[in-house]
Amino acid sequence: MSSKLQITSTAIHDVLIVEPKVFGDERGWFTESFNALDFAAATGLDVQFVQDNHSFSRQWTLRGLHYQLEQTQGKLVRVVAGSVFDVVVDIRKDSPTYGKWVGVELSAQNHKQMWIPAKLAHGFLVLSETAEFLYKTTNYYHPQSEACLAWNDPTVGIDWPLPAGIQPNMNAKDTAGFSWDAAPKF
Numbered sequence: 001m002s003s004k005l006q007i008t009s010t011a012i013h014d015v016l017i018v019e020p021k022v023f024g025d026e027r028g029w030f031t032e033s034f035n036a037l038d039f040a041a042a043t044g045l046d047v048q049f050v051q052d053n054h055s056f057s058r059q060w061t062l063r064g065l066h067y068q069l070e071q072t073q074g075k076l077v078r079v080v081a082g083s084v085f086d087v088v089v090d091i092r093k094d095s096p097t098y099g100k101w102v103g104v105e106l107s108a109q110n111h112k113q114m115w116i117p118a119k120l121a122h123g124f125l126v127l128s129e130t131a132e133f134l135y136k137t138t139n140y141y142h143p144q145s146e147a148c149l150a151w152n153d154p155t156v157g158i159d160w161p162l163p164a165g166i167q168p169n170m171n172a173k174d175t176a177g178f179s180w181d182a183a184p185k186f
Helices: 036-043
Strands: 005-009 016-020 022-025 030-031 052-059 064-068 075-082 083-090 101-107 113-116 120-126 130-135 146-148
Touching: 005 036, 016 036, 016 101, 022 075, 030 101, 064 083, 075 083, 083 113, 083 130, 083 146
Parallel strands: none
Antiparallel strands: 005 016, 016 113, 022 030, 052 130, 064 120, 064 146, 075 113, 075 130, 083 101, 083 120
């Protein structure tokens, strides 16, 4: 394992928490947020990223659970301002964790990143007043094949950290996500 990255497995075997080494002193801190050689050495994955995305969202915004049926995307995600509860759902029928979900808090303070392989549904809930979310993708955005799994499907049963009485702020596309039974899967 690379000494620059700490890799932690999750309940979905190929979804990984990636923690880069942070060097800090009284002036602040420095981290190498991505290095292809270190990432490959630490994870055993040889990935090529082709697109970087950056989103800004307000508290209790929920984005997702998105995936593409064509031009599937692996993603390396992180937060550079604020904090989010980041969620991945395994929608690969041949996977031993099919139908399971993993959630982790990513924040500017903890510097954690999550590696999400292609063919999984992904979304996040903003916990802080605002958040900036960055992600690298292994394929280009293909809106014609985008699908969305319902964030609150009871079969999947994601335990979103929403305070009592708070409804997430969502766009129409995400509100109309597929139920687990109707969602296209791999």
